[in-house]
Amino acid sequence: MERFIRIGVVTAWPEEDWHSKRLLAACARRGEAVVIDPSAMAAGVGAEGVGVSLGTMRMEEVDAFVLARGLGREGDPDAQFEIYRAMEGAGAVVVNRIEPLLAAQDKFRSSWLLVRAGVPTPPAAVAQAPVGAEHALERLGESVVKPLAGSLGEGVERVRPDRAGRDRVRERAGRDGAVYLQAYVPHPGRDLRVFVVGGTTRAAMVRHAPPGEWRTNVGGGGRVEAVECPAAVRAVAEAAAAALELDYAGVDLVLGDEGPTVIEVNGNPSWQGILEATGLDMAEAIAEHVLARALRRRKTSDHIVRERTGATHG
Template identity: 30%
Template sequence: MTNVKIGVVGIPGKWSTETLCDAVEARTGFRHVIDMADVSLDLATGALWHGDTDLSTFDGLIIKKISQEYCPHTLDRLEMLRTAEARGVQIFSNPTAILRLIDRLSCTVSLRNAGIPMPDTIVTENRAAALEAVRRFGSAVFKPLFSTKARGMCVLEASSPEADLQREIASFSEENPVMYIQQKADLSGQDLGMVFLGGRYLGTYARVSQTDTWNTTIESGGKYAPFEPDKELIALAEKAQRPFGLDFTTVDVALTPDGPIVFEVSAFGGFKGALEGAGLEAATLYADYVLEKVTS
């Protein structure tokens, strides 16, 4: 199909970005990778410039990755993309929907309001309250509000000397004034990524720990593996992603001795886990989905 211009917002050279671009180019003959660090917004005209290309003239934009790491500035990039949307460009997923997921607290509040089971969580700026949370949980994970893949997270144990806990809480608080504190869950060495496209369930993969680290992320040595969930687990993940209205996402789920819990709904979803763990060509499926939406 020609004359259809679909750009991919992502990190040039990164596997997931380039794989999605390959799939789009194979279907349209058009390729354009957009690093938001190089984009300029002209509010007087509504133009969104990437080099000498006005992105607001495209038929569609797919947001594969908005920045290398999450931070408050990431929200500004999404706001810029809203101007292209206002001029008629279809954006996948909708920037407003993604905005609700970049901030960990926003995602958590939405999930809790939807009745989704999650780890017990305390959010506070008060260091004494944070110390009390550690005592209450026994083992607590301190998480930055803007982070992915367990970056910046730390585990504090109630059994540690109080002076050490106070020092570590103070150190975390210096970087993260609003402290997001979750009870450490028994993951039994794995957690799950449950993949959805347009709200439709596609498949599940597991992230399996290969070390004694507390998390299962690939960056910490975890490996992808197949997993077949039951209908109840699929229904839980479907319910978790529903309020956000994302075009493509992964729901992070853990199976604990007390039942399944949801950690988060991903703003962008993972292609590599879907491929290596579930055998899903997510980039191809996503490109087909977007092209159908743009041309219908």
């Protein structure tokens, strides 16, 4: 009889975090869902390779992992990142993988990965010194200044290439050690969030900025509504997720005269707004994708075992 599928949801907040709870419930409908605390994980290296302990289980006892909230309450983030890399190197199914997650978190890396893949995205720059930030603003023109890493619209502001703007980017570079600037793409107070899972668009919504505001973040008061996603938008969003090698992603786009432009790619996106707008729970799509990957891996592993057993008995 075929063994059940066990999916590990990596999170230190299984009860408090809305997304973790949704993923646990969705995974439990497809097999056994277990909570894995990131700070309880440990790894060792020996003659046989890398072994990863998940607290009460071993890595080999779990078919696939979802990094819902990959940093623990305690422990060391760098150690946790390295354990995820070790798991991936040993062949574990990890969704999303740590390198794509870090790439999506890093605004500048996201920009150059998108450009390299031919995905339309605004010109951008990163500078460490105040004078470099000022020169970048002059080159780009009106820009959006963002922290190099971050989300939810925190630390995001528009600046113009005037005296006030130059002073502001110099101040941000001096204060933060580095500053990321992205050329501002005009939009009529709204943008698109497209949710991509397994390379396919699963849902989309329009986000409307609050009155007097240009930022559309739902956490900042943005209003959402469902939208039928045009084929051109779907293609660009899916290409953006592929460029960053993300199993699932929230892709933010602006529609302009020349078509869709990717503003940002989120590797650990919220889908509360998508659920509110469309009634679609992206936890179900993610869990289905993880299940499919786990089943493919099991089929491949079983095939290898049969080949080795046949070769031995032959």
